[in-house]
């Protein structure tokens with residue numbers, strides 16, 4: 001019975017009706033307990049903000065227990081975690097995370113961008129490593145309370161934001177490898193400045209095939225901490241040859257998958273006169289980026305259909321090289337929450353460099369256009385569908 005409950009509790013997305021019958025407590029934002037800090041942290045001047053180096057006064061914590069379900073969420077002063085060295089997260093990688101940002105609009109409201117997508121992805125990551133699911137809207141309501149409490153830490157101005165890091169870890173104590181019967185969600189927040197403080201700065205990539213980021217049947221499409229540590233050493237190698245990031249290839253064919261920790265977009269000029277915006281399809285080896293989806297949706301809606309084709313298709317480094325040689329490579333960029341878009345101007349492959357045009361100066365024209373479209377929605381200057389949520 002106990003193990004049945006545990007299985008049911010870890011599968012509420014597939015068996016939503018069972019979640020109610022199981023009697024386990026659901027994540028409930030209305031139960032949030034707030035303990036305010038008595039020693040506020042000094043806020044750094046905007047020009048001293050470094051990504052992920054300073055944090056806000058408070059943090060969110062929500063414990064889960066297989067027998068009881070989700071405990072009351074707590075928002076309390078930022079502090080160290082205290083965990084037994086035998087805690088399962090330290091040994092078998094039961095860790096997943098999300099990354100999203102909160103923006104201050106011109107009325108002083110704090111807004112998150114498409115956070116429902118982050119909550120869905122967080123649940124999908126949890127499901128894959130036998131950690132519990134939760135109601136994403138309830139976690140967002142807790143995060144909203146946290147944002148309202150720490151709103152003074154959200155820096156104002158274009159490019160400034162508060163980076164949110166929701167995380168879940170398995171906290172069962174013991175060295176047995178199995179389904180964790182305890183877990184913890186925590187959320188911390190770091191004020192950040194513009195990724196590019198003086199306009200875009202295009203990056204050089206090294207096309208990488210000796211190390212593989214993700215593979216069919218693997219977990220590259222989940223935001224698990226375990227996916228990131230193995231990418232640092234290849235990045236260091238690329239850096240030693242003068243390239244900032246890896247362009248991750250897959251297979252004998254050299255399919256282009258992602259760039260660093262961003263989704264990859266290429267623009268080609270087709271022979272029929274149309275331009276094509278291409279990115280790799282979600283075949284299990286690609287992280288389903290919120291920015292990727294936003295670029296695709298906005299491009300499909302706003303670019304003239306008689307001039308553009310928007311493709312999710314497989315394409316290879318060979319095609320990029322060939323089309324660059326024919327003058328048919330128009331631009332390329334990475335897409336992700338941290339930078340929104342990151343223009344690419346050079347790709348090293350088998351000892352030669354492929355030059356990528358940057359027609360708008362430091363980026364391609366479409367790169368600059370999609371960055372602006374997304375920025376306007378993030379800062380509440382343009383309202384679009386339900387993509388921007390005001391924290392209340």
Ligand SMILES: *Cc1c(COP(=O)(O)O)cnc(C)c1O
Nearest residue numbers: 261262263287289290291336337
């Ligand atoms: C987080 C991430 C992305 C970008 O996702 P966003 O939701 O757009 O921030 C792309 N690729 C990898 C590998 C990632 O970890």
